[in-house]
Amino acid sequence: MGPQIAVFGSSRGHPGEADYEAAVRCGTLLAGAGYSVATGGYGGLMEGASRGAAAAGGHVVGVTAPTLFPSRPGANRFVVEERPALTLTGRIGDLVESSAGVIALPGSIGTYTELLVAWNAAFIAALGAGRPRPVVAVGPVWSEMVAAVARRLSTDPALVTCVDDVETAVAAIRERVPA
Numbered sequence: 001m002g003p004q005i006a007v008f009g010s011s012r013g014h015p016g017e018a019d020y021e022a023a024v025r026c027g028t029l030l031a032g033a034g035y036s037v038a039t040g041g042y043g044g045l046m047e048g049a050s051r052g053a054a055a056a057g058g059h060v061v062g063v064t065a066p067t068l069f070p071s072r073p074g075a076n077r078f079v080v081e082e083r084p085a086l087t088l089t090g091r092i093g094d095l096v097e098s099s100a101g102v103i104a105l106p107g108s109i110g111t112y113t114e115l116l117v118a119w120n121a122a123f124i125a126a127l128g129a130g131r132p133r134p135v136v137a138v139g140p141v142w143s144e145m146v147a148a149v150a151r152r153l154s155t156d157p158a159l160v161t162c163v164d165d166v167e168t169a170v171a172a173i174r175e176r177v178p179a
Contacts, residue, residue, distance in 0.1 A: 001059045002034040002179040006095040008114040009045025009105030019106050022138075023048030024055075026103060026166040031058025033170065034179030038063060038095055041075040041082060045105050050078035061098075065091045092117050100177045101134040103169045104142060115142065115160070116149075122159040134176040136161045136169045 007027065013020035027049035030037050037053035039046035041062020050060045062079035064072075068088055075082040085091035092114050096102065102118040104111055115137060122132035137146060143162040150157035161172050 001036050003100035003177055004036040004038050004061065004098055005030050005173055005177070006038045006099035006102045006114075006118075007046070007049040007105065008040070008095070008102065008107060008111045008118075009049065010107035010111060011040070011042050011044040011046060012108075013044040013048060015048075019045055020048040022166050023105055024052035026105065026138075026170060027052025027054075027058070027060075028056045029166065029170040030103075030173070031056035031060075033174055035100075035173070035177075036061060038099055039079075040064065040091065040095070040110075041079050042069070042072050043076060045107065047076040047078065049105070050076050054078040054080070063091050063094045096121050096133075099133065101173045102136065103166070103173065104135070104137045105166070106139050106141065112145065119146075119160050123155060126156065126159060132159060134161065134173055135159060136163060136172045138163055138166055138169050140164075 023045040031053040036059040038061035041064040053060045061081045062075035063083045065085050104115040118135045125132040146160045
């Protein structure tokens, strides 16, 4: 079991849809390269990444939040290790802090929050508290948002590597995190 990589993404999406299938490829590529994969543990793109990692023989972690999402029945069936968190911030903190790198797939405000927390952790590390973990964001929405946030808040956009596809995202992780 190699270093853990967190994969953030929408709780929406179903098999056969482009973003879901990209999440499956992401999980497959990560596990195939020797990484453990951690997600929020539920459905949608989180399930897709978990599914791909499990199919490739990888260790799959799901950091769930049962008290926040009582309507969700638990981790998706591909998760091997479920770690329940009590709060949203605890959930995101667990995913970011326990991972050697982060990939953000398409998503909504929850994924955006996860991406910002990972970016902020990299920013703090770059100030001298340690080596920044790689943060990779997939798709044009994240490229636009990272550029806008960096411009408006005068922060370093280079701490987030924006790419077009999951193959490039996994390649960026592999360059910076030995498996």
